[in-house]
Amino acid sequence: MSDQASDPGLRARQVDALTDEEAQAELAALAAEIAHHDERYHRLDAPEISDADYDSLVRRNRAIEARFPELVRDDSPSRRVGAETAEGFSKLRHGVPMLSLDNAFADADFLEFCASIRRFLRLEATETLAFMGEPKIDGLSINLTYEDGIFVRGATRGDGTEGEDVTRNLLTLADLPRQLTAPFPARIEIRGEVFMDKADFLQFRAQQERAAEERDERRARGEKVGPAVTIPANPRNAAAGSLRQLDPAITAQRPLKLFAYAMGDASEQPAETHEGWLQRLRDWGFTVNPVSELLADEEAALGFQKRMAEQRAGLSYDIDGVVYKLNRLDWQRRLGFVGRAPRWAIAWKFPAEQATTVLLGIDIQVGRTGALTPRAVMQPVSVGGVMVSHASLHNEDEIARKDVRIGDTVILQRAGDVIPQILGVVTEKRPEDAQPFAFPDRCPACGSHAVRPPGEVVKRCTGGLVCPAQTVERLIHFARRNAMDIEGLGAENVQKLFDEGLVKSPADIFRLARHADTMRSWEGWGARSKKDAKKVANLLAAIEARRSVPFERFIFALGIRRIGEANAKLLARHYHSFPAWRAKMLAATTIGSEAREELGSIQGIGPAIATELAEFFVEPRNLAALDDLAGEVTPQETVVVAAEGNPFAGKTVVFTGSLQTMSRDEAEAQAERLGAKVTKSVSKKTDFVIVGADAGSKATKAAELGLRVLTEAEWRGMAGLG
Template sequence: MTKTPDPAARIAALRQQLDEASYRYYVLDAPTIPDAEYDRLLRELEQLEAAHPQLVSPDSPTQRVGAPAGSHFAQVRHAIPMLSLGNAFDDAEVLDFVRRIGDRLGRERLIFSAEPKLDGLAVSLRYEHGRFVQGATRGDGFTGEDVTANLRTVKAIPLKLRGSGWPDVLEVRGEVYMPRAAFEAYNQQARLHGGKVLANPRNGAAGSLRQLDARITAQRPLAFFAYGVGQVEGGALPDRHSQVLRQLRQWGLPVSDLTKVVEGAEGLLAYYRQIGARRDTLPFDIDGVVYKLDDVQGQREMGFVSRAPRWALAHKYPAQEQSTTVEAIQIQIGRSGAATPVARLAPVQVAGVTVTNATLHNADQIKRLDVRVGDAVIVRRAGDVIPEVVGVILERRPKGTTPWQMPRHCPVCGSDIVREEGAAVWRCSGELSCPAQRKEAIGHFVSRRAMDVDGLGEKFIEVLVDAGVVQGVADLYRLDLDLLLQLRLVTSAQTPEGFLRAAREHLASGAYSTLEATVARICGKAGAVPDTWQAELLRAGLPAFDWNRKKIASKWAQNLIAALDKSKHTTLERFLFALGIEHVGESTAKALAAWFGDLALIRTLPWPLFKRVPDIGGEVARALGSFFAQAGNQQAIDALLQRGVVIGDTHPPSALLRQGLDLATLLVDLEIPRLTRIRAESLVKALPEVDDILQAGPEALVGAGLPQDTAAALIQWLREDDHAQLLQAAGAALKQLDAITPQQATGQAGPLSGQTVVLTGSLEAMTREQAGAKLEALGAKVTGSVSKKTSFVVAGAEAGSKLTKARELGIEVWDEARLLEFLAGQRA
């Protein structure tokens, strides 16, 4: 037999929970439960106290508005209490609200002022003779905190009222809030730089106003809306609330333009639904709308209950925050390879939508929040923003949970997941081979500055990949005229019916019947056509078409096949850029091609050897190493070569490489802790081979001239992360380079050898790319930024900041006429 709960015990427990939640929210600015759960507990307490009035006590959460003022701010006693509002959660409660007012005032026609209920922090602004003199939080409704200095930093709050006619004392009440866009931008920067991430815009507003240092508040993107008045002395205000708000706006106080005057319960509910439909697109968070009797005299007649006015009501929307449980944390690979951790959740309703997944942004955010599988968490969904986990309810953490670790391998392709030093984002290094990155990789591969395949647009790539026709960049070279025409027929059709009408022109009756049956199977009933029907149709396979050339244009397909065939004959720099390696742009690809000259060599080099190329540092070198270390990427390159891609400008490595083909330089490039250039040279003098270093113990290393701490650091480094194998492989590659690199440069140096040139502005006789190629052919290094190392700048029309900087540094500037004269002289 189930035991009936003791009402007194349950009331005590609810009060304790609500008091704790209020303290953490109002005083600590660290909420532990979402609003919806707080509201549910409060309503349960109200119902119990209504059923057992003898158990009501003055210190119950139902008898006050908020939490006591914090002790570190001066207290402000409100001349007129800042009471909270009663809540409605369904239409019936709104109808009852209107009925009660009508019965009490004896009126049939009731006019209301309706406005959005902002999710921020309620404040009071005191103006004396039009000047802002004091600002306070609501606190417990009777006593708040003096936050005048902080409120003065909010630009939306006027320090002096506009116009004239204001009362001697005017207390304006309103909401300080943080706009959504500003909140997201603030958090994005916080995540990038390891700062404190705000849980939600409301928490951001509350925390900002309660900073002891107003300079911190000034850095926060806060805004303000006025929604009413409190104390008024030495003057009068209009007798309707809507007119009061209009007057406040004229005096320079911001008032929401969503405020509206409506009539009766129908008007209130229509407003609720209208604002609800716009809720996700509003620039600020709201958790409901507020209804106020517009007649101020009627407000006085209605009066108050213990904690709220009888003439006003907050009609709440479904909560944007809820608590649920993390069932798993998985990695989602984006189109660019970014690895984003996603929490798989026990289903929960948030803002009217069932949420089962929420982003955790990155590994640093998981560490900051300490989210673990099994945790009870607070999930937030606001507008079109992807649901996110914003906090952990540590009190509910089950025993035995362990901190989460980023997996080592991509869940899609198995390639290594890598993280650049100092970066927040982890990435899958299987750029060419990872299905998650396939569309992005193909789009980059065919772009103009890469393989230059004109005619293969984003829509075609989407359908080709989704249909499984193209599973990698090499599959592009298997496309034929028939497949491309089928592709055009499918992608240009808006509906399956439209596709069938177009296809009928090119199929015999039997083949058409087969196609019709395939379409029916894929698309099912009318009105239930899947968004992916085009890709599914191609995946299912189409019958052989007998093309009616009068009914379909094929020239574009012939041009695309010609462009693909032409792209097979390319240069090393274009090919390297087309691979889409992280951090490898056109200039880096050009440098790699110039210095190493051969794809077969580049794809086998350990990453430290890439640092031999000027302007390639550790970050880019590691990205190159990670890319070529993945078997899938190597297989993709092999497939491209097997499909007939030919690199026509292969050549031996540059003789300039010889300046760094020594073991001491390699050791420095490996970035071994404490191993400076001088110490590396001393070590190699005593131990000239890689095997010597690998076999040396602490005594031998110290004997070779290394300090004890450096010797210990080297030994520790060799024990970690396969560093010993890396050193061995790099040493072998060093010897290979030494054997194939010419002793000296062949041919004559160009007239611009050793000079660095920058092009800026627009040229008339040629493009900047064409001009750059001509200058490079004469030995120049063409870069995109001006520095003290720049030899001269070529400035065309509308040259901007680069020209300005060149003049500031005293660098020589050529116009287009001088460039053309110089180039003509080289041809003579």
């Protein structure tokens, strides 16, 4: 690692001023930080930084990749979606994934979004882009399915692929049409937001506070009291908690409203523009946000953003920004999605809120990859109506750069419903005896040395499998809902099973039935309480139900560094089965091998992630644990279903040269929609090479290997693009 890579000021440097070596180090640091925050958000449901700050990390990562394309690590978190489903609800799979949106925070961000649309569609700079501007409601996203015009089921967004079945609860909403007015598609998914307006929230919160006080008084008198009363921090929490009640009668008592705004899967397209789609929703009886407006061009959108910022406080409901959607639906379909977000929409967020408080201490947390992450412990303070007492300090470089010391008065920033980030220190209020924070060089969980790998900003525990914190975190990750999805096996229960010596590896989870009597003897597991009598039986049943899982879930559950959900899906789609993947990964441990080249050429994987996979499989203890697990679990094969007449499904394709009728990005996205595997290099396993102008060495190699080469026109014809 260079001196610049460890310089605390590197993060503040402009992208254009970075050297190749600095850019490489910064990409490595960003990958580590973003992966950590993904884990905090998606697994622990305990984010440490604001939406604005998280997105600033992602945007810097993208900016560096754009400036240094040859250094792209291919482990960006931009493909991640949503949160996990909660216990107590069955799950529903969305016909079309409910993806999240990329964010903008300034005029320049929005204008770059518009420029990216023009680049992808190859539009002239003079081509007008019309948008629908819709205030971004701070509520709970839902997916409503109608068949033959009748509402049949509804689900929360969940992890984007499947969500919680809240059909019965949704039926209590007055704003939900039970039947659509003809004409309507035979089947359609309608997306919207369930929310609580400000006045209703204040009244509801006051009711909850009174109920909590009465409960405390009854308890003080020695009377029996029911479950604790939840006092929501903000309207979003109130809406989400109300819709997720297990008893629909409780939901019916809550003042919930619904705005509809988007379309998911549909048997036919009911409109040609987004404006027309919103009108169709109104015709069907839905409430559409009345402030939504058709904007003729970018300038109109910039003006709308300013007006919404000024009018925000006067609206009856909370908004945290404006969503801008390209009005032409045919362009939306061409643009498609990249990772977790559509290319045709963006959420322009309002500035974050700030406050000051005193830093009381700094805790060090240990993650499943051994990352040591500092967390600020602060005097509780209200930020945007929410009391907070913790914030992220990211890593030791951030602590040094901001010179944060225990006892300091710090400035917090909060955007959205997350724990805030410390922006800086009010130095004039610093205590005279405040000392710079000494970041530990040993793991607080196991005492092993903590080292900082070259090119990274994160210190990591070297204890590996002997570190209890890492082992427990890996087990929690394994059982999480978008991994193996073992209901009832959350962090607390994993910790208990580990402490009791029953679970030390993932395979041990599937052998817990042998210890059922022991588990039932534990307090809170059925020893004394009738309420907990079925806890062990339910847990064992949930474990048995996950002995066969989709292959991509199995890969993600292993917790291999840099293998998030998106990359796990890429691997599952490419190798199809666990035996094939295992064999190929073992072969890929040899640098320069055909298997290693194949792995690194997978679009979205690349050589850096290939190295991480090879390092995982070259470790004998990892392989032993994997094989032990494979003896208990059978991953389902990934099958790519070819549409009738589609010659590209399941085939490996490479694009080379300059295309004339579409951009390379659009062509690759179209090929993936057809079920093809897009790779970056030509090999004897390539099925099709599509060549444009100035194709170069890839076309030459394709000819040498005798591969099937297609012109752009032939590709379009076979793909059904006309």
